[in-house]
């Protein structure tokens with residue numbers, strides 16, 4: 259159970275007092291989250307990664323979160339195909355940032371739990387206690403099968419992830435040596451020093467959407483990352499409460515609930531929507547969107563046409579995120595609505611990251627402070 263305030267607050271801004279927290283998403287994969295052929299989308303070079311991390315870090319944005327990806331989705335752009343591995347990415351960003359929480363996103367079947375625990379501990383020390391781990395099971399068959407084993411069946415993935423995380427937690431917290439003959443791992447004389455700086459261990463996030471995934475997250479993690487599927491506010495409020503209540507009443511835990519938003523800021527509302535229309539409807543990479551839909555198991559022929567169109571539109575616009583589109587004032591109002599619905603924070607992505615992030619920091623963040631959703635950031 260999380261105590262209040264969480265002791266990790268001393269080093270990890272995920273536990274700060276800001277009512278609504280912010281993060282950047284996907285600055286380790288080509289195109290970021292926008293499945294479009296426009297120029298100026300995120301290109302996976304180390305200078306680009308560093309530049310965006312420094313802007314976010316100096317603005318007091320709480321989280322910098324990568325995507326776990328090993329191959330792209332084809333189309334003209336081979337969307338996300340050029341991608342950096344996330345523990346090494348996080349370690350290096352940890353060394354050049356001072357404030358933000360740096361995440362790794364870990365596909366559990368691709369890394370042995372002893373290695374994952376050690377990498378996480380190392381990055382926790384590099385960052386001075388600002389590391390967090392986003393745990394994903396893997397659903398993209400072609401990328402998981404690159405590792406030479408068939409992709410696990412859905413329920414089996416979470417059984418594996420449960421034993422995997424059990425091992426990490428024991429390594430992070432137990433001083434004496436132990437043995438495990440599990441369903442998936444045999445561990446002999448387990449030993450792990452140093453321990454992470456964060457106690458009991460670094461913050462954990464999961465984005466499970468299925469019933470099993472939600473239970474995994476509610477039982478084990480500090481943060482749920484959820485997609486807001488419909489944009490009807492009452493339904494969204496109920497969905498958010500359902501996540502929080504599951505953690506609270508079934509597992510006696512308080513968790514944070516975050517979502518993912520795509521962000522298009524215009525001088526006018528019309529400018530913002532015109533640009534959205536341009537990069538999605540005119541310049542969308544629809545072959546890549548189709549591949550993504552197939553791999554996500556979206557049964558396009560079984561769903562009503564409108565639902566399929568809406569799914570594809572929001573995925574092309576920003577990985578199915580909630581739309582923050584409009585003027586800076588309108589975007590601040592939309593974020594206030596997300597906060598009122600019960601969310602604790604959002605990851606954000608932009609069609610053109612540097613321009614979008616700079617505009618967000620300059621124009622939207624002061625409005626969020628004015629609304630009382632955030633405190634002005636001061637370098638410690």
Ligand SMILES: Cc1cc2nc3c(=O)[nH]c(=O)nc-3n(C[C@H](O)[C@H](O)[C@H](O)COP(=O)(O)O)c2cc1C
Nearest residue numbers: 325326363394396397465466467468471484485518
């Ligand atoms: C905002 C968001 C980010 C995600 N990031 C990744 C990722 O980086 N890599 C990945 O393989 N899966 C990612 N996922 C997929 C989830 O881990 C999960 O597999 C998916 O939401 C389906 O839930 P389920 O596993 O409970 O069926 C993400 C999901 C969401 C909603």
